[in-house]
Amino acid sequence: MRLLLLFLCGALTAASARRTFGIDYENNCFLKDGQPYRYISGTIHYFRVPAKYWEDRLLKMRALGCNAVQTYIMWLWHEPIQGHYSFSGSVNITRFLTIANRLGLDVILRIGPYSDAEQDMGGFPAWTLKERGIQFRTSDPRYTQLVKTWWDKLLPMIKPFLYTNGGPVIMVQVENEYGWWNPIDKNYTSWLLSVLSLFSGNLAQSHFGDGIVYFTTDPAQPALVKGGHIEGAYASVDFGSGLDEKAVGDSFKIQRIVSPRGPLINSEFYPGWFTEWGEKYVYTPASAVIKTMNAMYALNASFNIYLVHGGTNFGYAAGAEHIGDQPFHTVTTSYDWSAPIREDGHTIGKFFEMQQAIHALTGKPIRPLPPPIIRQAYGSIEMRYYGTVFDHLKELTLDKPVHSRYPLTAEDVDHYYGFLLYEVKLPKDAKITINATDAINDRGDFFLNRRIKLLSTQRAQSQQTVFVIDRAHYDLDENQPLLLSILVENQGRICYTPRLSDYKGIVQNITANGKALEKWTIYRISFTDIIRKLEEAPEELQLRVRESENDLTSMTKFIPSLFVGEFDTKGRTVGDTWIDTTDWGKGQMFTGKAFGLGRYWPSKGPQLTLYHPMVQAGKNQLVFFELDKPGNCFGKKCYAQSVLNPLWIQ
Ligand SMILES: *[C@@H]1O[C@H](CO)[C@@H](O)[C@H](O)[C@H]1NC(C)=O
Ligand SMILES: *[C@@H]1O[C@H](CO)[C@@H](O)[C@H](O)[C@H]1NC(C)=O
Ligand SMILES: *[C@@H]1O[C@H](CO)[C@@H](O)[C@H](O)[C@H]1NC(C)=O
Ligand SMILES: *[C@@H]1O[C@H](CO)[C@@H](O)[C@H](O)[C@H]1NC(C)=O
Ligand SMILES: *[C@@H]1O[C@H](CO)[C@@H](O)[C@H](O)[C@H]1NC(C)=O
Numbered sequence: 001m002r003l004l005l006l007f008l009c010g011a012l013t014a015a016s017a018r019r020t021f022g023i024d025y026e027n028n029c030f031l032k033d034g035q036p037y038r039y040i041s042g043t044i045h046y047f048r049v050p051a052k053y054w055e056d057r058l059l060k061m062r063a064l065g066c067n068a069v070q071t072y073i074m075w076l077w078h079e080p081i082q083g084h085y086s087f088s089g090s091v092n093i094t095r096f097l098t099i100a101n102r103l104g105l106d107v108i109l110r111i112g113p114y115s116d117a118e119q120d121m122g123g124f125p126a127w128t129l130k131e132r133g134i135q136f137r138t139s140d141p142r143y144t145q146l147v148k149t150w151w152d153k154l155l156p157m158i159k160p161f162l163y164t165n166g167g168p169v170i171m172v173q174v175e176n177e178y179g180w181w182n183p184i185d186k187n188y189t190s191w192l193l194s195v196l197s198l199f200s201g202n203l204a205q206s207h208f209g210d211g212i213v214y215f216t217t218d219p220a221q222p223a224l225v226k227g228g229h230i231e232g233a234y235a236s237v238d239f240g241s242g243l244d245e246k247a248v249g250d251s252f253k254i255q256r257i258v259s260p261r262g263p264l265i266n267s268e269f270y271p272g273w274f275t276e277w278g279e280k281y282v283y284t285p286a287s288a289v290i291k292t293m294n295a296m297y298a299l300n301a302s303f304n305i306y307l308v309h310g311g312t313n314f315g316y317a318a319g320a321e322h323i324g325d326q327p328f329h330t331v332t333t334s335y336d337w338s339a340p341i342r343e344d345g346h347t348i349g350k351f352f353e354m355q356q357a358i359h360a361l362t363g364k365p366i367r368p369l370p371p372p373i374i375r376q377a378y379g380s381i382e383m384r385y386y387g388t389v390f391d392h393l394k395e396l397t398l399d400k401p402v403h404s405r406y407p408l409t410a411e412d413v414d415h416y417y418g419f420l421l422y423e424v425k426l427p428k429d430a431k432i433t434i435n436a437t438d439a440i441n442d443r444g445d446f447f448l449n450r451r452i453k454l455l456s457t458q459r460a461q462s463q464q465t466v467f468v469i470d471r472a473h474y475d476l477d478e479n480q481p482l483l484l485s486i487l488v489e490n491q492g493r494i495c496y497t498p499r500l501s502d503y504k505g506i507v508q509n510i511t512a513n514g515k516a517l518e519k520w521t522i523y524r525i526s527f528t529d530i531i532r533k534l535e536e537a538p539e540e541l542q543l544r545v546r547e548s549e550n551d552l553t554s555m556t557k558f559i560p561s562l563f564v565g566e567f568d569t570k571g572r573t574v575g576d577t578w579i580d581t582t583d584w585g586k587g588q589m590f591t592g593k594a595f596g597l598g599r600y601w602p603s604k605g606p607q608l609t610l611y612h613p614m615v616q617a618g619k620n621q622l623v624f625f626e627l628d629k630p631g632n633c634f635g636k637k638c639y640a641q642s643v644l645n646p647l648w649i650q
Contacts, residue, residue, distance in 0.1 A: 020211055021163045021170045023234060025261040028300065030213070032163075032170070038263065040297075040358060041068035041108055041304040045117065046096040047077050048311025048335055050613045051089060053345055055099050059370045060341050061308045064351060065358030068106040068170070070267075070304045071096070072115040075150060076125040076317075081414075085153055097161045101168040108267075108304065109158070110173040110217075111196070113147045118274050118319045118331045121493035121500060122176075126416035129409075129503060136500050137178070138185040151195060164211035171213045172196060173267070174233055178216065179224030182498050189216075189230040197232070217267035220251035229258045238268030238306070242288040248295035264301035269293070271305055271354070272338025276321065276329040277604045281648040284338045286353035293354070297361045309345075310337035312611050315596030316417035316588075319495030320442075320502075328442065328459045330491045332607045333598030334646065343611050343646065344576055345373045374575030376615070378642035381579075383563035383624060385638070386534070386541060389421065389487060389525070390450045392562065395533055395541075398526040407439075407506035407520050410490055418588070419489055419525035419625075420505050424517045426482040430472065432512050434484070436465040439508040442491040445560060445627065448474070449483050453558050456627075459491070484517070486510075487525075487560055489627070491599075531594040531623055534564055560587075563624040567642055574617045578609040580641040585628025592621025603628065605649035612642075 021032050030037040042061045049057055061069060077091045087093060100107050114137055115123035128134060134142050161167030174192050178184070197214055218228035220237040229235045235258040239251045252264045269292065272284040296303050318331040336343040340351035347369065359366050389396060402413050410420055426432055436444065442459040448469065457465050471477065490504040509516040533541060579589065581600040589597040589610055597610045622640070630638040 019164055019166065021213065022211065023213060023262045028261060029263050030302070038300065038302045039068040039106060039108075039304070040066050040302070040362070041070045041106070042066040042308030043070045043268075043304060043306045044309045045071055045074070045307070045311055045335075046093065047074050047091055047317075048313065049309065051092065051095070053373070053613070054096055055103075056345055056370050056373065057309050057341060058099055058103050058105060059367075060345070060347060060351075062103055062105060063367045063369045064308060064340060064355050065362060065364065065366070066105065066305070066308065068108055068304075069100050070108040070110065070306070072110040072117050072123065072176075073112055073154065074115055074117070074119055074123045075112055076120060076123055078154070079125050079150060080416075082125070082127045087157070094157060094161070097168060101161070105168060106163070106170045107161070107168040108171045108173065109169050110176060111154075111158075112176070113150065113192075115176050116319075116496050118335065118495055119313075120317055120319050120417070120495065121502065122319065122495040124500065126411055126493065126504075127414070129411045129501060134501070137175070137181050137188065138183075139188045139191065144188070144191065147192070148195065155196070162212055169212065171215055173215050173217055174230060175216065175228070177218050177224070177228060177238075179218040179221075179226065179228030180497070181227070184227045186230070189228075190232070193230050193232050215265070215267070220254045222254055222257055225254055225258055234262060234265075235259045236265035236267045238266055238270075240270035240273075241284055241292050243292045243295065245295040245298070248292060248299065252299060252301065264296070264299055266296055266301060266303040268306035269296070269303045271307075271340060271350070272336075274310075274335060274337055275332045275606060277332055277601050277607075278329060279606065281336075281606045282338060286350040286357075289350070289354060290357040293357060294361065307335075307337045307339045309341035310335040310339045310343060312343055312598065314598050316490065316492065316599070318492045318599065320492040321496055322494045322499055322502075323497050328491075328494075330442075330599070331495075333600065333610055334607050336646070344375060344578070344613070346375075374573055375644055376569070376572055376575035376577050376642070377644045378567040378569070378572075378577055381565040381567050381622060381640045381642060383565040383622070383630065383638050383640050385630070386562040386564050388559040388561045390485075390559070392530055392541065393421070393523060395530040396523070396525050396527065398524040402522040402524070404520050404522065405518050406509055406516065408522060409503045409507055410488075410505035411503055413505075413522055413524060415505075415524035417490060419487060421523040421525060422486045422488060422506055423521045423523075424484050424510075424519060426469065426484050426517075427512055427515075428478040429513055430470070430478060432469045432482075433514075434467055434469065434510065434512055435514075436486075436510045437508075438463055439506055439510050440465070440486070440488055441502065441504045441507050443489040443627075445487040447485040447487075447559070450485055527588070527590055527623070527625065528594045530562070531590055531592065531621075534623065535592055535621060538564070558628060560625065560627045561630075563626055563630060563638065565622045565624075565640060566619055567622070568619050569615065569617050574615055576611070576613045577615055577642045578644065578646055579612050579622065580609045580643045580647060582608050582631065582641075582647070584624070584631030584640070585626060587624050587626040587628075590623040590625075592619075592623070600624075602631070602649075608647040608649060609643060609645075611646070
């Protein structure tokens, strides 16, 4: 590989009129069009930012002093259903690349197929789990065939955007932190590279060609860098803020184990970190970021700030972590990351401190910022009770319920994200011991006869769920039928570590007095239809609620329920807002157009507010699917707030 690249460098200098990009091993730098090149890049994930703001965020990144942008391509967004591709609207990757190109930002693409990035299943679409026993990130042909089919679709779209073809893409990362994986399968990673490149593959298979640098990224630890290294791809490292010159030098020495010459690269330089529900939000001060940035720059390193702007895990997209013997945890809806450009696009003080520091390093003029994004606080929003999940089961059920002898997983019934309701009849015994140990991924709410809340379970390391239903306790004799309902919430698939095969829904049999329960009905819960109906014919739904039990007594029975509110932009410039959920329990939030603003869980924290960038002129409906308890109630009225700024529990 060295020989090939050295030859390339020579060719670059000779024909500098051609658009070329490569590595100068002699001078430990990149060569772009024959000239020495280095980058200060920033990561923005297009799939975490509303498409209308891509240009705004990229302009801000450029104003920070970046000359390149790095993003993952997140498979799950582009092939949500096997063989059904999506490249439009909020995941129009060619549009994102076109804007970057127009703004003069070079692009570093992390093409996967695995990404992590704290997304559901690290970016793998959940339908890949339908192939039972599939060995992810290995040469297992069941897996590589899926990757091949996906890349055959993706790579021709990327090709015109390569630098040598007149586009902005100078580098392509293969896999992601593969050194962490266990077991390491170098056949697999070499195969990935061969599909992508000429370097180690055969010509007929190649999608790209020379003139771009393929690379790997691993944490700066010898075993990880060696494990992740692919023969023919350039190895880089990642590490965070707060490191002084010595520590930075030591980290790059680890890159030198596998990349003895060539540019030093930190592909993920962390100015902050992500937050999980139940953790603390950690603010990383600019001083720690600048100290390490200066040290890297002094060593002529190129680095990528991961992240310059984090964005939002809208809908159900946030992934989960379940590392070693630590409990299962979901990443918050906010992916703010303590980044210099806040989740709502606001440039915080840290942005300007970093901007000055980068300016001092590069000496390049500071580019102006685009006009600020308007934000508004629309005040109190009364959230009216609209009935329980059972009141509206018809509207909430996607297609028809599925019938099965034994429970099926979410993947089995092609309902990859969100909620499922499972129902089964119980035996006639006077006392029934239910054993649902390790059967529920991830939260289960158990009900008797659709009226009595029995208990709620939350996935943990080891979860014993055994309880007794005593008919006498409910004044029910053996002739009266008992229906067990279990509402199961998928809280995001594990995105990191070997536990990637994270099936959701009911994943084991549930027994009653030692015998597996049979004849299940499975409802796939979707909020799209009911939200449309709430806009078109709310009276009808309201009537049904009134006929059942429209009062706080039923609300406080903690049966998952819908709450609907409205705010009006009347008399004000339309602007984005933050929805404060303080004092509510846990649930899912939607706009009136059924756009998923994400999970809220203020009772767990630390995130209290959800970013709402979809405000439209006039009336805006807001829908909560609340699992635990309504919040901010005074008498029979409960409220949420529209506020200007994000709030975190300290
Ligand atoms: C992506 O955006 C470009 C530019 O706006 C547009 O021409 C193209 O049709 C879009 N692609 C898809 C699949 O919608
Ligand atoms: C890698 O490929 C070689 C040659 O085909 C084979 O001998 C070896 O067992 C493979 N290793 C793995 C981990 O699949
Ligand atoms: C950085 O690059 C410059 C210009 O090529 C060179 O003079 C200097 O020695 C390099 N510094 C380090 C620490 O490699
Ligand atoms: C419940 O089921 C689990 C898993 O099958 C089993 O290990 C456990 O012993 C059962 N508990 C009781 C009380 O039967
Ligand atoms: C449930 O039990 C049945 C009967 O023993 C068995 O065939 C089936 O595989 C079990 N399902 C799971 C998910 O363990």
